[in-house]
Amino acid sequence: MTITRDQMKDDWERRASIDPVRAIQKSCGDLDGYYETATKWFDEIVAPFLDGTENADDAATALDMGCGAGRYLPELASRFSTVIGTDISPTMAVASRDHVGENPAITVHETDGTTLNPLEPGSINFAMSMAVFIHMPTEDIVRANLKELARILVPGGKY
Numbered sequence: 001m002t003i004t005r006d007q008m009k010d011d012w013e014r015r016a017s018i019d020p021v022r023a024i025q026k027s028c029g030d031l032d033g034y035y036e037t038a039t040k041w042f043d044e045i046v047a048p049f050l051d052g053t054e055n056a057d058d059a060a061t062a063l064d065m066g067c068g069a070g071r072y073l074p075e076l077a078s079r080f081s082t083v084i085g086t087d088i089s090p091t092m093a094v095a096s097r098d099h100v101g102e103n104p105a106i107t108v109h110e111t112d113g114t115t116l117n118p119l120e121p122g123s124i125n126f127a128m129s130m131a132v133f134i135h136m137p138t139e140d141i142v143r144a145n146l147k148e149l150a151r152i153l154v155p156g157g158k159y
Contacts, residue, residue, distance in 0.1 A: 046130075050158075059082070061082040062080040063084045063086065063119070065127060069099060070098075071099075076106075077100075080105075086108070086109050127152070
């Protein structure tokens with residue numbers, strides 16, 4: 001049985017409505033434990049790939065595709081002037097917005113799971129997605145997301 005994009009979206013919304021944090025990481029303990037891991041994991045896993053993309057021109061923009069409850073958005077905002085989080089689940093998008101509060105550098109958008117609208121072509125300097133592709137149920141959905149990443153990255157942008 002092939003899972004559709006809409007079924008994938010419904011599944012993530014169901015998981016998020018039960019517990020946004022445990023939908024992402026069952027071993028985190030609680031919300032504080034979930035967010036406490038952000039700096040350590042970001043520094044160990046993501047930072048080595050930045051390589052000068054952050055605020056190189058004081059207008060660098062980063063994307064966290066599949067941002068979940070927004071764990072890495074503040075870390076990105078400490079390095080980029082503009083940060084965008086996207087998630088397929090409306091509940092996750094709300095959790096992200098709640099986590100980042102009134103930070104004017106960060107915006108969060110709900111997406112449909114195969115497009116990164118409303119992002120413009122060539123608008124992102126650095127994109128990341130922590131353990132997102134593994135949850136995409138079909139090769140077509142993976143390809144669609146890779147195509148979108150290629151569309152939104154600036155020439156020389158990094159993923």
